[in-house]
Amino acid sequence: MKRISIVIVLILLVSAVACKKAENTDTETAPKEEVKEVVSAEAPLNGLSAEEEKDGWMLLFNGTSTDGWRGYKKDHFPAGWKIVDGTIMCEGSGRGEAGAKDGGDIIYDKVFQNFHLKLDWKISKGGNSGIFYLGQEELDFIWKTAPEMQVLDNVNHPDAKLGVDGNRQAGSLYDLIPAKPQNANPFDEWNSIEIIVYKGTVVHKQNGVNVVEYHLWTPEWNEMVANSKFPALNAEWADVASKGLIGLQDHGDDVWFRNIKIKELD
Template identity: 45%
Template sequence: MKRTLIMGSLFALLLVGLNAAAQKKGKWVTLFDGKTMKGWRGYNMTGIPNAWTIEDGALKINARSATTNERGDLLFDQKFKNFELQLMYKVDKGANSGILYLAQELPGKRVYQSAPEFQVLDNENHPDAKAGKNGNRKSASLYDMIPATPQVDKGFGQWNEARIIIKDGHVQHFLNGKKVVEYTLWNEDWKNMVLNSKFKDWADFMNAGGESRSGFIALQDHGNNVWFKNIKLREL
């Protein structure tokens, strides 16, 4: 009887643990509270570059100036594998930035050398919109690889809603409620896309997510004014 009670108690504890893990997995977590940079730091840094500030409840990367001389991409200091990420972003006229995912932190290398990028851009006024192939450097595109279709960016000065879903290597980009990009990592199609892009010589990019198939979420410093807010994530 005693053995049965012990086994029953252990089984009950196991069920509680599994239920708690399941609840945590599907729960939305706020990554930016609109007031502090808790949880964030510069890429390959321990602190926050002074180019990043908080303005009206948004994380802002400021344009280059004498007072924003500490530059660098910003990352949330936790790796994620399968997740749904939602946020709002707004760009200044002529601005460029990006939302990078599955990023690895590699000494001596830039974050984009290991991470796919959801492009953030002023399509009308930044020259990168006319570079690449078939618009694959416009807003919400998988940068330099897959154009966002349809292109529903609202233009500079307007808030856009971005959503990125990754589940076992299957990736989707959404912009303002529309699915605009869909692809699968690490298969032959992925390898061929990389080989036909500017990333063809970067092994870390080809193997996005590294051995664990997980990585950091990062916001890019491209030297322009860009705002991010309402950043939240749920693990899948």
């Protein structure tokens, strides 16, 4: 009886070893699954994606250099602006539009006509700034010649409650058309905007949503300007140029800009 038991045990052991060997052989000969590299289509911070490069986008700020930028009606980049952690930052002077001694608005030194502009902005608590387009250097301030997309802390800056129907809040065509829906993020949080200008048609996008649309040089445009806060400038200001400069405003408050890029439209 013992002899039979031993034989059975040996048979079982031999079977187990054979099965294990067969299992290992199957594993070794099984084809390996192909691993495909995943390439992100998103653009890097202050950079262009491969698709954007192919599509003709131009980077206006690379996160480290002020190349292409200078002060409005100046031949240098003002000391009141800094490159900080991959952003163009205006250091607040606490003096509002009077600004710092060597501050003031800045412009990119190239004229654009039909274009699609993108950038991100972040404002300090109670802060105010703006993004100008189609600006000229004929007068003492760019705001006297250019439409402005408002940059604002809607909660803490009093300008948010002035004007008409919220037309001085973030994303608005300043003092003319309110951004609707009003979807700006609070102070110290980033907002992404787009401004599209094409043969007089202008669109403001804020955080992925169309918030303003209007048409330059029309009777409706002239009427809006006539009812704005700048009556002394109405005749000149209404006649916005068909091409001009991109500008960022020094309104005396801390404000940050990044991911500034543009595509010229045919």
